[in-house]
Amino acid sequence: xxxxxxxxxxxxxxxxxxxxxxxxxxxxxxxxxxxxxxxxxxxxxxxxxxxxxxxxxxxxxxxxxxxxxxxxxxxxxxxxxxxxxxxxxxxxxxxxxxxxxxxxxxxxxxxxx
Amino acid sequence: xxxxxxxxxxxxxxxxxxxxxxxxxxxxxxxxxxxxxxxxxxxxxxxxxxxxxxxxxxxxxxxxxxxxxxxxxxxxxxxxxxxxxxxxxxxxxxxxxxxxxxxxxxxxxxx
Numbered sequence: 001x002x003x004x005x006x007x008x009x010x011x012x013x014x015x016x017x018x019x020x021x022x023x024x025x026x027x028x029x030x031x032x033x034x035x036x037x038x039x040x041x042x043x044x045x046x047x048x049x050x051x052x053x054x055x056x057x058x059x060x061x062x063x064x065x066x067x068x069x070x071x072x073x074x075x076x077x078x079x080x081x082x083x084x085x086x087x088x089x090x091x092x093x094x095x096x097x098x099x100x101x102x103x104x105x106x107x108x109x110x111x112x113x
Numbered sequence: 114x115x116x117x118x119x120x121x122x123x124x125x126x127x128x129x130x131x132x133x134x135x136x137x138x139x140x141x142x143x144x145x146x147x148x149x150x151x152x153x154x155x156x157x158x159x160x161x162x163x164x165x166x167x168x169x170x171x172x173x174x175x176x177x178x179x180x181x182x183x184x185x186x187x188x189x190x191x192x193x194x195x196x197x198x199x200x201x202x203x204x205x206x207x208x209x210x211x212x213x214x215x216x217x218x219x220x221x222x223x224x
Binding site for chain 1 (some may be wrong): 117119144147149154155156157158159162200202204208209210211212213214215216217
């Protein structure tokens with residue numbers, strides 16, 4: 001069975017650019033959450049989507065946005081990239097909107113130069 | 114504000130030397146607590162979910178327990194392949210589906 005898949009795995013962008021990260025959840029899972037993990041820290045919640053609706057938003061600026069598609073895949077968009085946006089971006093998949101067991105993808109390593 | 118705190122930040126063990134990792138959380142409103150293992154540059158790997166004080170779960174050399182204010186991850190006779198960062202995360206009644214993570218404990222097991 002395919003787990004949570006994220007693309008790309010690595011990405012290098014220049015300050016001020018825009019980036020789109022993609023996530024496909026486990027088959028049958030209807031909720032996707034996005035987390036940012038800076039080196040040496042635990043993941044920080046960015047967004048949760050369930051049945052294509054935003055169900056939660058963390059303390060991130062409006063430069064961060066996301067959406068979920070009818071097939072439950074999701075995109076995370078970040079505009080006007082800053083050096084501080086460099087991090088591992090993680091996608092988590094759960095069956096429902098409230099966590100039972102959350103399974104993570106391998107992450108996208110974003111480096112902003 | 115709901116918080117999750119892990120200790121120690123780093124732990125070095127000799128192969129076979131058992132120990133425990135701690136995860137404490139704000140007491141009110143915990144729905145459940147997750148433990149994950151994370152290898153460098155990879156996503157967290159699910160280990161356990163605990164819901165009720167007194168609950169215990171085991172997997173190979175790992176056992177997770179939950180009390181009313183903290184959780185422990187016990188590692189019995191660890192091997193070098195157990196070296197990783199161990200993360201705990203809580204989800205709370207007033208936080209929807211959001212997981213609140215601790216900063217992790219980096220475990221190193223030397224042969």
